[in-house]
Amino acid sequence: MNARTDRQEAKLQPPKPGRYRLPTLVQPNWRPRDLLVALGGDPREELATLLCARYGVRHCLLLDRARSGMYLLIRAAGIGGEWILPSFMHRPSVVLLRQQLAAIAFADIDPHFCIDPVSAERLITRNTRAILATHSYGKAADLPALRRLADAHGIMLIENAVHMAGRQRIRDRIVGSFGDAALLSFNVDKPLGAILGGALLTNDNALWGSLSAFPLEYASIRETRERIFTTYMAYRLKPWLLRLPFMRAYRAAVDGAAEVESFSAERYRKYTPHRIHPLQAAVALQCLRREDQLLQRRAENAERLQRGLADLEELDLPLHEPERPHCHTYFPVILRDGSRFRLGERLAAAGIETKWRYYPMHMQAAFANVRRDVMARTEILWRQHLLLPAGARTATQGIDHLVKAVRRALRA
Numbered sequence: 001m002n003a004r005t006d007r008q009e010a011k012l013q014p015p016k017p018g019r020y021r022l023p024t025l026v027q028p029n030w031r032p033r034d035l036l037v038a039l040g041g042d043p044r045e046e047l048a049t050l051l052c053a054r055y056g057v058r059h060c061l062l063l064d065r066a067r068s069g070m071y072l073l074i075r076a077a078g079i080g081g082e083w084i085l086p087s088f089m090h091r092p093s094v095v096l097l098r099q100q101l102a103a104i105a106f107a108d109i110d111p112h113f114c115i116d117p118v119s120a121e122r123l124i125t126r127n128t129r130a131i132l133a134t135h136s137y138g139k140a141a142d143l144p145a146l147r148r149l150a151d152a153h154g155i156m157l158i159e160n161a162v163h164m165a166g167r168q169r170i171r172d173r174i175v176g177s178f179g180d181a182a183l184l185s186f187n188v189d190k191p192l193g194a195i196l197g198g199a200l201l202t203n204d205n206a207l208w209g210s211l212s213a214f215p216l217e218y219a220s221i222r223e224t225r226e227r228i229f230t231t232y233m234a235y236r237l238k239p240w241l242l243r244l245p246f247m248r249a250y251r252a253a254v255d256g257a258a259e260v261e262s263f264s265a266e267r268y269r270k271y272t273p274h275r276i277h278p279l280q281a282a283v284a285l286q287c288l289r290r291e292d293q294l295l296q297r298r299a300e301n302a303e304r305l306q307r308g309l310a311d312l313e314e315l316d317l318p319l320h321e322p323e324r325p326h327c328h329t330y331f332p333v334i335l336r337d338g339s340r341f342r343l344g345e346r347l348a349a350a351g352i353e354t355k356w357r358y359y360p361m362h363m364q365a366a367f368a369n370v371r372r373d374v375m376a377r378t379e380i381l382w383r384q385h386l387l388l389p390a391g392a393r394t395a396t397q398g399i400d401h402l403v404k405a406v407r408r409a410l411r412a
């Protein structure tokens with residue numbers, strides 16, 4: 001496939017429904033009244049303490065975004081050299097890493113969309129300093145294997161836990177505490193579903209010493225205000241806004257575009273990490289207090305959806321493995337014949353929003369010359385997957401509607 005068709009394919013997303021029969025794919029957890037809590041005092045210490053308990057770590061630095069944590073690991077903790085990361089990754093974060101590090105290298109993914117330890121191992125050289133493992137879509141990466149690999153080569157393991165909720169265990173260890181450090185994001189499309197904000201977690205006292213000594217800028221109230229507006233409007237009000245004729249341009253908006261092209265590969269030559277804003281921290285704290293309920297609803301929905309679709313030969317569903325907990329931040333299905341766009345179109349006609357994410361970095365022109373392993377699985381899984389709206393706000397009847405609509409669409 002040439003670069004032009006690659007770019008066109010990256011932009012292609014299923015149409016938005018004319019009328020939503022189910023909640024949007026990304027479902028905000030935060031509520032406007034959560035903002036009032038900010039009036040009750042500074043919630044940051046309590047939030048940091050609670051996060052430490054939920055992810056099984058000693059130290060938590062609250063930040064404006066997860067990517068600020070990546071920056072600090074390089075600039076404050078001095079973890080430079082080369083990092084190995086999956087090609088199936090968030091473009092702005094990879095742009096930042098590439099600008100700040102001597103080099104990056106792209107590994108393939110396993111059948112769960114997470115970095116494949118065998119592929120990562122093939123890329124290790126004497127310049128490698130860290131492996132960045134994303135728990136993609138809420139499924140834990142193969143942490144025991146990655147930890148062994150990192151220890152065997154004397155390199156760091158960093159968990160990109162932006163999709164991973166707290167209290168997910170592998171044997172008696174919590175996901176988030178396997179890495180030398182872990183990154184969290186509180187954004188609306190992440191497990192907490194709040195208003196941006198993030199954290200850097202670690203159990204390593206020496207690392208903590210250098211990270212916590214780094215001078216951080218205060219968060220901008222302007223950005224926080226904008227985010228309050230966009231995270232609410234873009235998701236909670238989207239089904240209604242899209243009915244307005246002048247919002248048609250928005251309906252045609254391509255969700256993947258910001259991650260693919262409009263985010264310049266030249267950005268982040270300079271980067272300034274900020275502290276979290278107290279408003280963001282207050283909302284994140286409220287969302288965290290509701291997290292157990294939320295996780296339970298998501299698990300119930302995922303189980304019901306899994307049961308409803310299990311017999312369909314056209315689909316592969318999220319795989320269950322005891323050592324790979326899944327908090328179902330997203331529910332990906334894999335269309336064996338690659339017809340995800342057609343399924344997305346038919347589901348949109350039934351009032352159901354779908355999409356896919358993370359156009360593989362090695363397939364993007366600006367990253368084509370990054371050192372990499374063979375990407376067989378990344379390319380296949382990326383081309384075949386579609387995300388279904390099975391979040392906590394989708395009611396049981398909504399899941400049943402989704403099951404029927406998928407069955408009808410595949411048989412049509």
Ligand SMILES: Cc1ncc(COP(=O)(O)O)c(C=O)c1O
Pocket residue numbers: 064065066067068089090093134160162184185186187197198
């Ligand atoms: C996989 C992944 N990693 C990292 C990030 C960066 O998170 P933040 O926006 O908090 O910097 C994102 C954001 O969408 C992401 O999807």
